[in-house]
Amino acid sequence: MLDPADVERAQRLFRVQRRRAMVAVGWLFALVLLLPLGFEVWPQLDSMRVWGIPVSWLAVVVVPFPAMVFLAVWQLRRAERPEDEA
Numbered sequence: 001m002l003d004p005a006d007v008e009r010a011q012r013l014f015r016v017q018r019r020r021a022m023v024a025v026g027w028l029f030a031l032v033l034l035l036p037l038g039f040e041v042w043p044q045l046d047s048m049r050v051w052g053i054p055v056s057w058l059a060v061v062v063v064p065f066p067a068m069v070f071l072a073v074w075q076l077r078r079a080e081r082p083e084d085e086a
Contacts (some may be wrong), residue, residue, distance in 0.1 A: 016082045024075035031067050035059065 001009065038059075039045060045056040 003023070013082055017079045020078045021075060024071055026070065027071055031071075032062060035063065 039056050045059065046054050048055040050058060
């Protein structure tokens with residue numbers, strides 16, 4: 001069981017971390033939704049090729065995964081910062 005002061009601190013940390021997580025989730029949704037939108041806006045990406053592979057396919061493989069790793073690391077650091085300060 002936590003002391004009342006610890007409960008308040010834990011709730012405050014939870015709220016801060018939840019807000020920060022929502023920002024990261026928003027960026028993730030933007031990444032997932034904007035990639036297909038980009039293919040719709042620029043259909044010529046299907047006909048452009050690098051090493052014989054359509055640029056749109058390369059974008060599906062190369063862009064999301066490093067971006068998700070970056071978002072995960074970024075979010076982890078942002079989530080830990082309030083704990084270190086408190």
